[in-house]
Amino acid sequence: MTGRDGGADLSPLGNTPVVILVRPQLADNIGAVARAMANGGLYHLRLVAPRDGWPQEKAWRNSSGADRLLDAAAVFPSVAEAVADLHHVFATCPRPRHIVKPVLTARGAAAELRMICARDLRAGLLFGPERAGLDNDDMARADALVRFPLNPAFMSLNLAQAVMVMAYEWWTAADQTVPRTLMTNETRVATKGELDNLLLHLVDQLDACGFLRNKPKRPGMVRNIRHLFERGEVTQQELRTLHGVVTELAIGRRQRGRLEKDGEE
Amino acid sequence: MTGRDGGADLSPLGNTPVVILVRPQLADNIGAVARAMANGGLYHLRLVAPRDGWPQEKAWRNSSGADRLLDAAAVFPSVAEAVADLHHVFATCPRPRHIVKPVLTARGAAAELRMICARDLRAGLLFGPERAGLDNDDMARADALVRFPLNPAFMSLNLAQAVMVMAYEWWTAADQTVPRTLMTNETRVATKGELDNLLLHLVDQLDACGFLRNKPKRPGMVRNIRHLFERGEVTQQELRTLHGVVTELAIGRRQRGRLEKDGEE
Numbered sequence: 001m002t003g004r005d006g007g008a009d010l011s012p013l014g015n016t017p018v019v020i021l022v023r024p025q026l027a028d029n030i031g032a033v034a035r036a037m038a039n040g041g042l043y044h045l046r047l048v049a050p051r052d053g054w055p056q057e058k059a060w061r062n063s064s065g066a067d068r069l070l071d072a073a074a075v076f077p078s079v080a081e082a083v084a085d086l087h088h089v090f091a092t093c094p095r096p097r098h099i100v101k102p103v104l105t106a107r108g109a110a111a112e113l114r115m116i117c118a119r120d121l122r123a124g125l126l127f128g129p130e131r132a133g134l135d136n137d138d139m140a141r142a143d144a145l146v147r148f149p150l151n152p153a154f155m156s157l158n159l160a161q162a163v164m165v166m167a168y169e170w171w172t173a174a175d176q177t178v179p180r181t182l183m184t185n186e187t188r189v190a191t192k193g194e195l196d197n198l199l200l201h202l203v204d205q206l207d208a209c210g211f212l213r214n215k216p217k218r219p220g221m222v223r224n225i226r227h228l229f230e231r232g233e234v235t236q237q238e239l240r241t242l243h244g245v246v247t248e249l250a251i252g253r254r255q256r257g258r259l260e261k262d263g264e265e
Numbered sequence: 266m267t268g269r270d271g272g273a274d275l276s277p278l279g280n281t282p283v284v285i286l287v288r289p290q291l292a293d294n295i296g297a298v299a300r301a302m303a304n305g306g307l308y309h310l311r312l313v314a315p316r317d318g319w320p321q322e323k324a325w326r327n328s329s330g331a332d333r334l335l336d337a338a339a340v341f342p343s344v345a346e347a348v349a350d351l352h353h354v355f356a357t358c359p360r361p362r363h364i365v366k367p368v369l370t371a372r373g374a375a376a377e378l379r380m381i382c383a384r385d386l387r388a389g390l391l392f393g394p395e396r397a398g399l400d401n402d403d404m405a406r407a408d409a410l411v412r413f414p415l416n417p418a419f420m421s422l423n424l425a426q427a428v429m430v431m432a433y434e435w436w437t438a439a440d441q442t443v444p445r446t447l448m449t450n451e452t453r454v455a456t457k458g459e460l461d462n463l464l465l466h467l468v469d470q471l472d473a474c475g476f477l478r479n480k481p482k483r484p485g486m487v488r489n490i491r492h493l494f495e496r497g498e499v500t501q502q503e504l505r506t507l508h509g510v511v512t513e514l515a516i517g518r519r520q521r522g523r524l525e526k527d528g529e530e
Contacts, residue, residue, distance in 0.1 A: 008419050036426060038419035064421045100500050101448050107437070108444025145448070149440040150433065154273050154303035156329045161301060164426045165433050168415065172372070175414040179373025183366050183410070235365050 007067025012043035017113050017123040017170065019163060020046045020082050020089075022138055025130045027052060031062030031070065032160030033127075038066040040167025045073040046124070048082050079126065079138050087121035088113075091134055091142035092162055094155050099136065102144035109146040110169035125166060130159050187237035198239050198246075199226055205250045272332025277308035282378050282388040282435065284428060285311045285347050287403055290395045292317060296327030296335065297425030298392075303331040305432025310338040311389070313347045344391065344403050352386035353378075356399055356407035357427055359420050364401065367409035374411040375434035390431060395424050452502035463504050463511075464491055470515045 019042055024030050027050075034045060047054055054075050063070055076082035083089045090109050104112065109125075116123045126142060128134035139145065148165055150157065157165075182189060203212070203222055212218045234242075284307055289295050292315075299310060312319055319340050328335055341347035348354045355374050369377065374390075381388045391407060393399035404410065413430055415422065422430075447454060468477065468487055477483045 008421075010419060032423070035419075035421065035423065039415050039422055039426070041416040041418075064423070066419065096448070098450055099448065100450065100452065100503065102498075103446050103448045105437075105440075105442050105444050106433075111444065144445070148433070149437050149442045150304050151306040151436060153306075154275060154300075154331065156273075156300065157304055158297070158300065158329070160423075161304070161426065161429045164429055168371075168413070168430050168433075171416060172370075172414050175370075177370050177412075177414045179370050179376065180409070181368050183361070183364065183368045185363055185365065187365065233367075238365065 007063070007065040008038065010038055010043060010066060010068045013041070015117040015120060015122070016041065016043055017117065017125055018044040018046055018086065019166075020048060020079070020124050020126050021050070021159070022048045022079055022082075022126055022134055023051060023129040024127075024159065025051045026159075027056030027058035028062045029130060029159045030056070030073075031059035031066075032158075033163045034059070034063040034066040034069040034073075036160050036164035036167050037069055039164065040169075040171040042163075042167050042170060043069060043072075045069050046082050047073055047075045048079055049077055050075065051129075079141055083124055083126075083141055085122060086124045088116050088123045089126060089142045090123070090144050090146050091126040091139050092128070092166070093134060093139060093145040093147055094157060094162075095133065097136065097139065097145075099139060101139065101142070104144050104146050106146060106148045106165050106169045107173070109144070110166070110173040112144075113170060114173045127159060127162060182233045182235075184235050184237075187235040189233045190236050190239050194236060194239055195229060195234060198242050199229060201243055202246050205246050209250065209253060272328070272330040273303065275303055275308060275331065275333045278306070280382040280385060280387070281306065281308055282382065282390050283309040283311055283351065284431075285313060285344070285389050285391050286315070286424070287313045287344055287347075287391055287399055288316060288394040289392075289424065290316045291424075292321030292323035293327045294395060294424045295321070295338075296324035296331075297423075298428045299324070299328040299331040299334040299338075301425050301429040301432050302334055304429065305434075305436040307428075307432050307435060308334060308337075310334050311347050312338055312340045313344055314342060315340065316394075344406055348389055348391075348406060350387060351389045353381050353388045354391060354407045355388070355409050355411050356391040356404050357393070357431070358399060358404060358410040358412055359422060359427075360398070362401065362404065362410075364404060366404065366407070369409050369411050371411060371413045371430050371434045372438070374409070375431070375438040377409075378435060379438045392424060392427060447498050447500075449500050449502075452500040455499045455501050455504050459501060459504055460494060460499060463507050464494060466508055467511050470511050474515065474518060 019033065019037055021030060021033060024047060037043065037045065059070055060067055090104065113123050126134060126138060128138065202225065206212045212221055284298065284302055286295060286298060289312060295315070302308065302310065324335055325332055355369065378388050391399060391403060393403065467490065471477045477486055
């Protein structure tokens with residue numbers, strides 16, 4: 001649309017919801033919206049009566065490379081025309097209105113959008129103008145309102161931030177990443193047996209240097225050391241390093257010839 | 266810190282994680298971060314060596330009223346000093362690094378932060394500079410990395426957007442909003458019996474106008490109408506409106522004196 005050729009290679013994968021900005025005011029925000037959409041895998045942008053016309057250079061400058069979303073953005077004179085080819089429309093609405101309408105959380109909306117799109121129906125998400133939000137006629141065209149659970153003491157949400165939350169929820173609704181893992185690179189998580197070898201090595205050296213010479217206390221002391229090392233995942237590589245640490249500390253002691261005297265430190 | 270007196274009344278509720286911006290470059294972004302923090306109920310901001318010094322007027326101009334977070338922001342010369350009084354530190358890290366470290370999703374991190382804070386331990390979230398992100402020494406001080414599941418084809422995430430995602434997850438981790446509800450205002454969801462009354466009224470009028478005069482097809486036609494009306498929740502108020510619609514359409518027909526002829530339309 002503006003003849004640009006830069007930006008990331010953003011090609012829609014499958015059927016994804018359309019983001020519809022209704023009477024957006026600031027081109028900066030439209031650019032930031034495109035960036036947030038790309039972050040969450042939303043590719044289709046529609047603009048209803050942008051206040052300052054379209055295209056606007058500022059949008060491209062603020063999109064951090066999400067140019068192709070802006071290049072492909074379609075402009076409509078009214079919400080009715082922007083949603084005419086869609087099967088489902090959700091409208092973001094931060095504030096309660098005096099209307100009868102289903103209300104979804106962002107997460108609930110994302111889950112429903114995934115189901116709608118999986119059925120090959122076309123879905124759209126309406127976002128209102130920066131200051132006023134959507135008007136009542138806009139919202140009457142929506143299947144449901146989307147209201148983000150956020151701090152009621154501070155509801156002023158930037159337009160691109162609102163799109164970010166929905167784009168993020170859209171993406172995570174289909175994401176299988178486990179909530180916690182251990183990045184180990186070329187090594188791997190150590191087994192209990194491998195950890196035991198380190199503890200045997202350590203206890204052996206602690207016996208040699210006299211640290212465990214109090215016989216009645218020895219079992220408890222060994223157990224306390226074990227408790228510490230069993231607490232989290234250790235990698236094979238880290239165990240090798242710790243074996244080296246124990247060996248070198250023990251050799252150092254012997255070389256300094258202070259084996260017996262320093263045993264209690 | 267700047268003598269301002271405006272902005273929203275943002276008082277921390279309970280123990281909440283500290284957001285630590287490491288070597289942030291743009292004051293605009295610091296302001297946008299404060300706004301995003303307030304949206305998600307995060308109140309404590311620390312800055313490590315902000316590039317252009319602190320305070321910066323631009324931050325306040327871009328915070329949309331989250332002034333008090335900026336007023337209370339503490340500045341530290343190093344990450345070590347910024348985290349010294351904390352018990353747990355998570356570091357956001359969009360890209361894989363060659364280190365051995367637990368990796369959390371944003372949602373996983375939020376759940377763990379809730380548990381940490383509930384135990385009255387102090388937690389912090391590190392966010393790196395706009396361009397380079399955190400360096401390896403910064404990350405070595407973290408318990409775990411946080412990596413948002415987002416579109417791998419477009420990972421360029423604005424600093425305030427990254428904070429928004431974490432603040433949003435922090436808030437929703439303790440939020441009980443049901444994913445879908447029906448906002449009914451002063452009316453309420455109709456019962457099956459109330460819906461039945463409407464359908465009896467409608468079928469009665471459809472019998473009267475001849476729409477259901479085909480006896481073999483009548484049960485199926487009535488059932489199809491019922492299928493449509495049973496599909497979603499209807500309110501008492503909407504049922505009253507529909508009763509009125511049916512009555513007025515029927516009266517209109519009679520008044521036009523075309524009762525029999527138009528029965529099939």
